[in-house]
Amino acid sequence: MNVEFFRGLRPQAEGPARRDAPVRELPPPETLLVPMPGARHAAFRAVKEGDAVAQYQPLSQPQTAAPACSPAAxxxxxxxxxxHPLLGPVLCAVLRVKPGGPAPARPPLLARTPEALETAARNAGILDECSGEPLYRLLKTFRRFGVPALCAWAAGEEPFPGGTEAAFLSAPAETASGLRLAADSCGAQECCVAVRDRRLLRVPWTEGAGLPELREVGARVPAWAFFEQRFRARGLRVGRVGAQACAALYRAVERGVPQVETVVTVAGEGVxxxxxxxxPAGYPLRALLEASGLKEGARVVLGSPFTGAAAPDETIPVCLGMHTVLALPHARERRPFACVGCGRCAAVCPERLFPYRYAEHRENGAPLSHAELAAAxxxxxxxxxxxxxPAGLALEEAVRLVTEGGTP
Amino acid sequence: MILRGFSRPPFLRSEEPVDAMMRDAVFALLALLALPTVFYGPRVLLMAACTAAACAACEFLFLLFARRELRFPECSCVVTGLVVTMLMPAGAAFWIPALAGAFAILVVKMPFGGLGCNPFQPAAAGVAFVTLLRPAELFSYPDPAGGWLPLSPGGIAYAAAESPAAALRSGVRPAMAPLDMIWGRTPGPLGTTAALVLAACALYLFARRAADWKLTAGFLAASGAYAALFPRVVGSALTSLKYEWLAGSLLFAAVFLVTDPVTAPRTRAGKFASGAIAGVLTMFLREFGRFEQAACFAVLLANLCRPFLDRAAIAWTLRKGARHETGKA
Structure with a gap:
């Protein structure tokens, strides 16, 4: 049951997945379908059909996105x-994998200036799994706006565990070091790692001795909104970077390795x-779901159960930034009713909005006050x-339409 | 939360949709019919069924003539019919609650667009209408100790007993024992006398989230404060509070009338305020009004305040939120 006394939701735990279970490796497939965001034009491709590529070799060099690198030779x-439900229409390279050992190690990055770190993040093709943005662009934005605090997000997708959380629990030191590098890049003074429950971490963690502070976010949804409010109360703005992106930045700087793989959590009652x-990026989603034992008739959702996207089918590839795959039992659609005025939408809103007012505005043109328009x-x-x-109204869309200047 | 495979996010949704809320209300009202059936016989069941059928028929006819989609998915007309029945004396002619239900559906609910659009509580409006039309029949209650009533659908002859609300109105302490008042063995509207069952219904509805406790809390707190401050019977403030709460339809109104989500304010502060306004008005109209049962009129007057209360609460909350937003930067 949800608790409405303190805003937000407390969804009940679903499914038997263990949050601190070890991260498993799956056998490499014969073919990868590597997404190359921003490379639909031939000019932004670094390879041609029939080219042999080495592991970590860039496949694309787009202007507006991070380059995609080859996960295997x-x-x-x-x-x-x-x-793709997360990337939209995206060009993918069909890569026939050649068996072979790992690529040789590269020298670490010596210059650790903010610009050099951003360039390293860009060249490594790192994608922030929380925002879906390339990491270099995110760091640049944080630097431009002078974000004083930076947080590595390592909480799951309530009520399920998430790949971000699993990646942090499997390699906490890499995330911590990557967070420090990201903070150096954007000039943040304060660093912390947001976790669901610090007891899940099985390694000693001494805060202050070179390790950032661990902050618990609890089970309340939306976790990020409430986490951010804690900083707001202190008059601070906080930036968020995914734990996987932090670890990838560390590997890019210290080992010269681009981001070519992701930790994906498969959870839900449908597996x-x-x-x-x-x-690796480009891994077939079907193979991932088969390894998890997908049940007949389950619906596959990518990302959060509240804001994620439904997978149209299982032929799509895993992309960087995909961290949670939920298999939910299929059920009948619920028909929407008219608003009955229960006020629950306003009671749970973390930003103290009144979403039903925007739905009324959209439905029958009810006038909104200046304060309501600004608050949207x-x-x-x-x-x-x-x-x-309880009426199944599209409230978020109604608020978004007001923000975007849509008319009822 | 319950897992459901929706085609668009959120993929986890509340397990209390509108139709489930209405079903819960119907279950609670049917549970409330148990004790009156024991006291007055199957006549009350027949009356409830006739009123609910009349409400459903009126809704069906309205949809038919208005050329709207024919559907009764949320059972709200049945809830209206049952609530109207609960506020009737057990010996009332069947046409009285049926007329109240028809008024509720055809005049108060459907012309405004149906469920979700009506500005006034339909059942309260229907009962208020027949109260003005036939007050003598409406405030003439059979004695629950007098045995089962005949099944005749027309008006039946019975010896009217004095209800606790009527005794309070005369300024005397009701002659009934408080335990009888708790178990509903007192004359009164058939679904409003069993305080214990009403409390159980309230807990069920709050737990199932079909009703909001804030409205009930505001209503009971305000009516209780009024009863304690301005007692109508000789005795302590607590005695006055006990009799005022247990007499008449006050508790029923607190659980089923003021908690109607459509006509109550949507905001947290507005809910407390609306409940309090309805509570104070109920007590005021009981003391100075023409009728011993005034909760329906009080609820309708409180419905009038909804837009004002909501607007004030929204403006206050948004101003606070904006201040918080600017203060953080």
């Missing part, structure tokens, strides 16, 4: 456009063997209002 057979998997910009899109709405 092999041959580029063809390019194929895939309609028989939930767990955490380390898979505070909506973080957590969709908690929709989750508790």
């Amino acid at each position: 092999g041959t580029v057979e063809e390019f194929r456009t895939v309609d 028989e063997r939930p767990g955490h998997f380390r898979v 910009a505070r909506c973080g899109g957590c969709r908690c209002c929709e989750a508790v709405c």
Whole structure:
């Protein structure tokens, strides 16, 4: 049951997945479908069809996105456009994997200036799994706006565990070092790691001795909104970077390795063997779900159960930034009713908005006050209002339309 | 939360949709019918069924003539019918609650757009309408100790007993023992006398989230404060509070009338305030009004305050939020 006394939701734990289970490796597939965001134009591709590529070799050099690197040595057979729920229509390289050992180690980055770190993040093709943005762009934004505190987000996707959380628990030191590098890059003075429960961490963690502070976020949804409010109360702005992106930055700087793999958590009642998997970009989602024992008729959701995207089918590839795959039992759609005025949407909203007012505005043109129009910009899109709405109204969309200047 | 496979986020949603809320209200109202059936016989069941059927028929006819989609997914017309029945004397002719239900559906609910759009509590409006129309029949209650009533749908003859609310109105302490008042063995509207069952219904509805406790809390707190401050019977403030709460339809109104989500304010502060306004008005109208049962009129007057209360609460909350937002930067 949800608790409405303190805003937000407390969804009940679902599924048997263990948050601190070890991250498993899956056998490499014969073919990878490596997404190359921003490379639909041929000018932004670094390879051609039929080219042999080495592991970590850049496959694309886009202007607006991070380059995609080859997760394994092999041959580029063809390019194929895939309609990906997280990336949109994206060009993918069909890579025939050639068995072989790992690529030789590269020297570490010596210059640790903010610009050099950003360049390293860009060249390594690191994607922040929390925002879906390239890490270099995120760090640049934080530096420009002078964010004083930086947080590595290592909490799951309530009520399920998440790949971000699993990645941190499997390599906490790499995340901590990467967070320090990211803080150096954007000039943040204060660092912390946001975890669901610090007891899950099985290694000693001495805060202050070179390690950032661990801060628990609890089980309340939306965790990030409430976490941010703690900093707001101190008059601080806080930036968020995913734990996987932090660890990838560390590996890029210290070992010269680009980000070519991601830790994905498969959870939910729709799988028989939930767990955490380390898979390369381009890994077939179907193979991942087969390894987890997908049940018949389950619906596959990518990301958070509140804000994630439904997977249209299982043929799409795993991409960087995909960290949680939920398999939810399929059920009948609920027909929407008219608003009955229960006020639950307003009770759970972490930003103290009144989402039903925007739905009324959209439905029948009810006038909104200046304060309501201005407050709509505070909506973080957590969709908690929709989750508790007994009428099944599209409240987040109604608020977003007001923000975007849409008319009823 | 319950897992459901929706095609768009959120994929986890509340397990209390509107139809489930209405079903819960129907279950609670049916539970409330148990003791009156024991006291007055199956006539009350027949009356409830007729009123609910009349409400459903009116809604169906309205949808038919208005050329709208024919659907009764949320059972709200049944809830209206049952609530109207609960506020009737057990010996009332069946056409009286049926007329109240028809008024509720055809005048108060459907012309405004149906469930979710009505500005006034339909059942309260229907009962208020027949109260003004036939007050004598409405405040003439059979004695629950007098045995089962005949099944005749028309008006039946019975010896009217004095209800606790009527005794309070005359300024005397009700002659009934408090235990009888708790178990509903007192004359009064058929679904409003069993305080213990009402409390159980309230807990069920709050637990199932079909009703909001804030409205009930505001209503009971305000009516209790009024009863304690301005007692109508000789005795301590607690004695006055006990009799005022247990007499008449006050407890029923606290659980089923003021908690109607459609006509109550949506905001937290507005809910407490609306409940308090309804509570004070109920007590005021009981003392100075024409009728011994005034909760329906008080609820309708409190419904009038909803837009003002909501607007004030929203403006206050948003101003606080904006101040918080600017203070953080």
